[in-house]
Amino acid sequence: MKDIANTVNFEHSGKKITFHTLGCKLNFAETSAIGKQLLAEGYVKARAGEEADICIINTCSVTDVADHKCRQAINRLHRQHPDALMVITGCYAQLKPAEIAKIEGVDVVLGANEKFGLTELLKKYEKQQSVLIKHSNIRETETFRPSCSYDDRTRFFLKVQDGCDYFCTYCTIPMARGRSRNASVAQTLQTAKQAIAEGAKEIVLSGVNTGDFGKSTGENFFDLVKALDDSDAEIRFRVSSIEPNLLTDELIEYVAASRHFMPHFHIPLQSGSNEVLKLMKRRYDTALFSRKIEKIKNTIPDAFIGVDVIVGVRGEKAELFEETTHFIKSLDISQLHVFTYSERMGTKMLDVDFVVPPKERKRRSDVLHTLSAEKTTRFYERQTGKTRNVLWENRHKGGKMTGFTDNYIRVVQDFNKEQINTIQAVVLGDWNEDGTALNVKVQ
Ligand code: SF4
Numbered sequence: 513m514k515d516i517a518n519t520v521n522f523e524h525s526g527k528k529i530t531f532h533t534l535g536c537k538l539n540f541a542e543t544s545a546i547g548k549q550l551l552a553e554g555y556v557k558a559r560a561g562e563e564a565d566i567c568i569i570n571t572c573s574v575t576d577v578a579d580h581k582c583r584q585a586i587n588r589l590h591r592q593h594p595d596a597l598m599v600i601t602g603c604y605a606q607l608k609p610a611e612i613a614k615i616e617g618v619d620v621v622l623g624a625n626e627k628f629g630l631t632e633l634l635k636k637y638e639k640q641q642s643v644l645i646k647h648s649n650i651r652e653t654e655t656f657r658p659s660c661s662y663d664d665r666t667r668f669f670l671k672v673q674d675g676c677d678y679f680c681t682y683c684t685i686p687m688a689r690g691r692s693r694n695a696s697v698a699q700t701l702q703t704a705k706q707a708i709a710e711g712a713k714e715i716v717l718s719g720v721n722t723g724d725f726g727k728s729t730g731e732n733f734f735d736l737v738k739a740l741d742d743s744d745a746e747i748r749f750r751v752s753s754i755e756p757n758l759l760t761d762e763l764i765e766y767v768a769a770s771r772h773f774m775p776h777f778h779i780p781l782q783s784g785s786n787e788v789l790k791l792m793k794r795r796y797d798t799a800l801f802s803r804k805i806e807k808i809k810n811t812i813p814d815a816f817i818g819v820d821v822i823v824g825v826r827g828e829k830a831e832l833f834e835e836t837t838h839f840i841k842s843l844d845i846s847q848l849h850v851f852t853y854s855e856r857m858g859t860k861m862l863d864v865d866f867v868v869p870p871k872e873r874k875r876r877s878d879v880l881h882t883l884s885a886e887k888t889t890r891f892y893e894r895q896t897g898k899t900r901n902v903l904w905e906n907r908h909k910g911g912k913m914t915g916f917t918d919n920y921i922r923v924v925q926d927f928n929k930e931q932i933n934t935i936q937a938v939v940l941g942d943w944n945e946d947g948t949a950l951n952v953k954v955q
Contacts, residue, residue, distance in 0.1 A: 526554055526555070526556065527555050527556070527565040527566055528555075528556055528557070528558035528562060528563070528564045528565050528566070529547075529550060529555050529556070529557060529558060529564055529565070529566045529567075529568065530557070530558045530564035530566070530567050530568070530589070530593065530596075531543050531546075531547055531557075531567075531568050531569075531570070532567065532568070532569045532570070532585055532589060533569075533570045533602075534569075534570065534571055534572040534578065534581055534582055534585060534602070535570075535571070535572025535574065535578060535602065535603065536572065536574075536718075537661075537669040537716065537718045537752060538659075538669075538671050538674070538718050538719065538720065539570050539571075539572060539602055539603075540661045540669060541659035541660055541661040541669045541670065541671040541718060542570065542627070542657070542659045542671065543568070543570045543661065544659060544660065544661030544662075545628075545657065545658070545659035545660070545661075546568065546570075546627060546628065546630055546631075549630075549631045550630070550631055550634075553631055553635075563592075563593050563595070563596070564593045564596045565595075565596055565597065566596055566597045566599065566634070567589045567590075567593050567596045567597070567598050567599065568599045568601070568630070569582070569585055569586055569589060569598070569599070569600050569601070569602070570601055570602040570627070571585075571600060571601065571602035571603060571604035571605055571612075572602060572603055572604065573602075573603040573604040573606075573607050573608070573684060573688060574603070574684075574685070574851075575851070575852070575853075575854040575856075576854040576855070576856075577852075577854065578604070579604055579608075582600075582602075582604045582612075583615060586598065586600060586612075586615050586617065586618060587615070587616070587617070589617075590616060590617030590618075594617075597619050597620065597637075598617050598618050598619045598620070599619065599620040599621075599622065599630065600612050600615075600618055600620070600621050600622070601621070601622040601623070601624075601626070601627035601630075602624075602627070603624070603684075603685070603688035603689065605621050605622060605623060605624075605627075605647075606623045606624040606647070606650055606687075606688045606689075607684060607687060607688050607857075609621045609623065609645045609647045610645070613643040613645055618643055619640075619643060619644065620633070620637075620643070620644045620645075620646070621643060621644070621645045621646070621647065622646050622647070623646065623647035623648055623650065624650045624653070624688060624689060624690065625648050625650060625653050625655075626646040626647065626648065628657050629646075633646070650675075650687070650688070650689060650690035651687075651690055651691065652690075653675075653690045653691070653693075654691070654693060654728065655693075656673075656674055656693045656694055656695050656728065657671075657674070658671060658695050658699065658700070658703050659671040660703055660706070660707050662707075662710075662712065666712075666713055666714060666903060666904075666905045666906055666932075666933050667712075667713075667714045667715075667716060667903075667905070668707045668710075668712040668714065668715045668716070669715075669716050669718050669752075670700070670703060670704060670707060670715050670716065670717055670718060671718050671719065672694060672695070672700050672717045672718065672719050672722060672725050672736065673692065673693070673694040673719030673720065673721065673722050673724060673725045674689055674690070674692075674693055674694070674719065674720055675689045675690040675691045675692045675693050675720055675721075676689065676691075676692055676720045676721040676724070677691055677692045677721075677724070677727075678721060678755075678793075678795065679793065679860075680782075680792050680793055680794060681791065681792055681793045681859060681860035681861040681864075682792055682822065682825055682853060682856065682859055682861040683856070683859065684856045684857075684858065684859060685720055687858060689720055691728075692720075692721055692724045692727045692728065693727070693728040694719075694725050694726060694727065694728055694729060695729070696729045696731065697726075697729070697731050697735050697736050697739045698739075700736060700739075700740075701739050701740065704740055708743075708745045708747055711933065712747065713746065713747060713748065713903055713933055713934075713935065714747070714748040714749070714750065714903055715740075715747065715748070715749050715750075716749075716750045716751075716752050717736075717740075717749060717750070717751050717752060718752040719752070721755060721758075722751060722752055722753060722754055723754040723755050723758030723759065724755075724758065733754075733758065733763070734760065734762060734763055734766070737749075737751075737763065737766060737767075737770075737773065738766070740772065740773075741766075741770050741771065741772050741773060743772060746935065747772055748772060748773075748774050748903060748918065748935075749772050749773045749774065750773075750774050750776050750920075751773070751776075751777070751778070752778060753778040753779070753780060753820070754777070754778070754779060755779075755780060755795070755796075756779050756780070756781070756796045756800060756801050756804050757795045757796045757800065759777070759779060759804055761807055764804075764807050764808055764811050764812070765811060767812065768811045768812045774918045774919065774920070775812045775814060775815040775816065775918060775919045776815065776816045776817075776818075776918070776919060776920045777808055777815060777816070777817045777818070778817075778818040778819075778820075778849075779801075779804065779805075779817065779818070779819055779820070780819070780820040781801055781819045781820060781821050781840075782794060782820060782821055782822050783821065783822065783825070783828070783832075783836050784798055784821075784835055784836035784837070784838070784839025784840050785798075785828070785832040785833075785835040785836050785839070786798055787827075787832055787835075788825060788827060788828050788832050788836070791825070791826070791827040791861070791864060792822075792825065792861070793860070798839055801843075802842070802843065805817060805843050805844060805845060806844075809844050814895065814898070814919050815919060816846045816847070816891065816919045816920035816921070817844075817845040817846050817847075818845070818846060818847045818848075818849060818920075819840070819843070819845050819847070819848050819849070820848075820849045820851065821836070821840070821848055821849070821850055821851070821880060822850075822851045822852070822853050823836075823850060823851070823852055823853065823873060823876035823877050823880060824852055824853040824868040824870075824872065824873030824876055824877070825853040825861065825868070826853070826855075826861050826862070826864035826865075826866055826867055826868070827861075827864040827866045828853075828866075828868055828876075829866060833876055837879060837880070837883065840880070840883060841883065845887055846887060846888055846891040846920075847884055847887060847888050847891075848880055848881075848883065848884035848887065850877050850880045850881055850884065852873050852874065852876075852877045853868070853873060892921060892943075892950060895917075895919070895921055895940050895950070896940050896941060896942065896950065897939065897940065897953075898939070898940055899937055899938065899939050899940075900917035900918055900919060900921065900937070900938065900940060901917060901918050901935050901936070901937050901938075902915040902916065902917050902923050902935065902936055902937075902938050902952075903915050903916060903933070903934075903935050904925075904928075904931045904932055904933065904934055904935075904936065905932070905933075906932045906933065908927045911926060911927050912924050912925065912926060912927055912944075913925060913926070913927045913928065913931070913932070914949060917938075917940070921940060921949075921950055922948065922949040922950070923938065923940065923949055923950050923951070923952055924944045924949040924950070924951055924952070925938075925951070925952040938952045938953070939952070939953040940952070940953065941953035941954075
């Protein structure tokens with residue numbers, strides 16, 4: 513382990529910090545909140561290529577691939593900033609602090625509760641020979657920390673909810689993030705208004721189990737949606753992901769008529785086999801899922817629907833994977849997000865004996881990726897010739913700029929600086945050269 517004596521003095525501000533975030537949008541929002549606190553204290557962001565005094569790595573632990581990527585990131589940042597104080601936090605740090613403390617270069621490991629105390633910790637930090645681990649039981653936490661981040665000042669990610677009480681048998685997130693909790697509707701509205709004042713044109717409502725919003729304040733997600741929708745600002749909202757059992761018909765109908773909520777849904781299916789859904793302890797069956805998709809499509813025919821699915825979980829026998837493929841083929845959806853199962857310590861799924869070999873997990877992932885590409889192509893091609901509102905983003909490459917329509921079609925046009933962060937009605941044309949977006953049709 514590293515001896516950090518004589519390398520840093522944390523009693524003074526003006527130190528250069530670099531941040532590295534892995535995993536979900538919630539992590540990005542939280543890194544942003546921690547960053548804001550530190551910058552307000554006088555720390556500065558290290559510029560690209562500049563050696564930092566402090567490296568903060570916010571980790572993810574959703575699969576063993578995620579753990580591996582975190583270890584790689586720690587090693588890489590330690591090589592790039594050999595004298596920096598290396599602070600590791602996030603889900604991996606909450607779940608396996610001792611494992612992280614053994615990695616060369618790590619100085620401080622902070623659990624999920626402790627990461628928000630980083631500013632105070634740095635003020636009092638004394639040089640140490642050994643790794644400092646600050647970690648507590650997240651299951652007892654009732655505190656909700658509001659956070660908001662942006663990618664290119666066009667799309668903001670607003671953390672509206674944290675934690676989860678569902679305990680699906682393959683998932684470690686409840687152990688890493690604790691119980692379901694949230695700020696009140698009024699407080700969340702205030703954070704959203706702040707983001708709008710900072711220039712947000714689109715806000716993605718993010719959470720671990722977003723639809724569970726309201727549990728700790730006696731409110732519900734629909735209350736939040738209605739409160740946010742009551743705005744005079746030019747703002748678009750998307751819901752990052754919502755459990756099918758929490759996606760009510762009332763909410764779908766509301767989105768259909770809403771000015772601000774976009775016709776875009778992201779719904780975790782995880783498996784198209786009822787037997788596997790039971791093994792996963794999910795709270796719905798395939799019949800409920802189909803009904804939700806039909807309801808969306810009957811109410812908002814052009815809605816984009818993204819669906820999460822996990823392949824290769826324990827107990828997913830060949831015929832059950834076939835059921836999943838068959839079921840997904842029957843759904844009128846736009847895209848799949850395919851995750852390959854990996855065994856996670858401390859989960860109930862490990863009690864299931866039937867194991868899918870890694871090679872077969874990969875094959876199943878390939879099958880569903882192909883199916884997803886077909887679904888996306890079909891969805892995009894049904895949209896050509898239609899007029900949709902695009903929010904142009906601050907990214908451009910090769911003289912082209914991109915944006916997303918209200919129903920989440922990626923579009924491209926010649927770069928025009930004036931149009932960044934503006935919403936424009938366009939007619940959707942053909943595929944662009946590399947088949948990743950639709951061109952805007954020139955009238
Ligand atoms: S709903 Fe299930 S999969 Fe999602 S975070 Fe909660 S326990 Fe994990």
